[in-house]
Amino acid sequence: MIEKGKCALCGGCVATCRLLDYGYLSVDFSEERPVIREGQQCPPDCGYCYYQCPRVEKPELRAGREEMYEVASTDEEIRKACQDGGAVTLLLAYALDDAIVEGCITVADKGEWKPEVQVAMNKAGLIKGAGSKYTPAATLTGIADAILRDNLWSAALVGTPCQMSSYEKMFVVGRDTHNAHNFSSHIKLRIGLFCMGCYSYEKLMKGHLEQEHGIDISEITKLQISGDVLHVYTGEKELLSTGIGDIEDYKRDGCKVCEDFTGVFSDISVGNVSSPAGKSSVIIRTDFGREVFEGALEHGYIEATPIAKSGADLIHRLMKEKKEAGIAEKERRKKRLMEQLK
Ligand code: SF4
Ligand code: SF4
Numbered sequence: 001m002i003e004k005g006k007c008a009l010c011g012g013c014v015a016t017c018r019l020l021d022y023g024y025l026s027v028d029f030s031e032e033r034p035v036i037r038e039g040q041q042c043p044p045d046c047g048y049c050y051y052q053c054p055r056v057e058k059p060e061l062r063a064g065r066e067e068m069y070e071v072a073s074t075d076e077e078i079r080k081a082c083q084d085g086g087a088v089t090l091l092l093a094y095a096l097d098d099a100i101v102e103g104c105i106t107v108a109d110k111g112e113w114k115p116e117v118q119v120a121m122n123k124a125g126l127i128k129g130a131g132s133k134y135t136p137a138a139t140l141t142g143i144a145d146a147i148l149r150d151n152l153w154s155a156a157l158v159g160t161p162c163q164m165s166s167y168e169k170m171f172v173v174g175r176d177t178h179n180a181h182n183f184s185s186h187i188k189l190r191i192g193l194f195c196m197g198c199y200s201y202e203k204l205m206k207g208h209l210e211q212e213h214g215i216d217i218s219e220i221t222k223l224q225i226s227g228d229v230l231h232v233y234t235g236e237k238e239l240l241s242t243g244i245g246d247i248e249d250y251k252r253d254g255c256k257v258c259e260d261f262t263g264v265f266s267d268i269s270v271g272n273v274s275s276p277a278g279k280s281s282v283i284i285r286t287d288f289g290r291e292v293f294e295g296a297l298e299h300g301y302i303e304a305t306p307i308a309k310s311g312a313d314l315i316h317r318l319m320k321e322k323k324e325a326g327i328a329e330k331e332r333r334k335k336r337l338m339e340q341l342k
């Protein structure tokens with residue numbers, strides 16, 4: 001089983017498990033890794049979960065585009081409910097309305113900001129999944145929900161860069177022999193979210209916000225990391241702003257070895273770095289991503305202008321810094337292990 005400090009909690013192994021129907025594998029958030037159901041033995045010839053995991057072996061990056069835009073919402077309801085420009089929600093709304101996909105795998109708030117993977121099939125569902133949660137969700141388990149439970153033929157997947165790389169791995173092993181369900185042909189659109197790290201729910205929400213700062217979690221309406229600051233809001237009122245340096249200890253260990261900031265394995269990447277308030281930064285990465293983006297523009301779902309060179313430079317700098325930090329942390333851990341083995 002994968003080491004706790006490496007797991008991205010993406011849920012890819014759970015969705016790929018050969019014995020998925022029997023609930024053999026699940027992500028245990030307190031253990032911070034997947035666990036096999038107590039008392040069960042895996043078939044000796046299996047290991048599908050192992051081959052699926054992007055932290056065992058990284059997928060290979062295919063050549064693609066990198067076109068950057070600042071995007072604003074033309075839909076007032078979505079703009080109000082969303083973070084920044086609402087680009088993710090609007091691209092998904094267009095994909096649903098134009099029948100490109102039948103459902104969208106996103107993460108909603110289960111109550112008290114606990115993330116819950118959902119399959120949204122209309123605008124209300126999309127709005128429920130809008131906004132960043134910053135605590136982990138095993139989003140790839142939503143692929144199994146969309147296809148096996150909801151009988152969808154086509155779905156969009158929205159997730160963090162680790163989840164995009166896990167889906168890429170699913171796609172690649174799906175063409176090989178280690179994917180029991182061949183889900184990969186059903187995912188039509190991949191939207192990756194810029195990510196600098198996610199935090200333990202217990203430590204950030206319960207420990208830091210509730211206990212240390214006395215914030216009633218159920219009153220929070222928006223969490224947003226902008227630059228180096230986490231902002232916590234209820235409606236228009238800011239309840240707290242805290243430097244991300246202050247919450248570094250609550251960051252998951254699996255995030256500290258992560259090298260991908262923008263989600264290079266997506267059709268379209270979206271984040272808030274480099275764009276003014278009220279707008280999203282969007283990177284188109286594939287021909288299909290371009291097609292969906294142009295469709296959303298033509299049908300009036302979004303407005304877009306190319307990102308200024310300074311903005312593109314900032315995104316590239318952060319991509320480089322995150323990659324270097326992930327590699328350095330892996331090296332540190334390797335060195336530590338060697339010393340322990342001496
Ligand atoms: S070894 Fe096979 S049956 Fe066991 S958890 Fe992995 S995929 Fe599932
Ligand atoms: S990184 Fe994802 S695929 Fe790998 S063990 Fe963790 S949850 Fe499973």
Ligand code: SF4
Binds near residue numbers: 161195196254259260
């Ligand atoms: S930092 Fe990496 S591992 Fe952590 S949530 Fe973001 S993309 Fe996933």
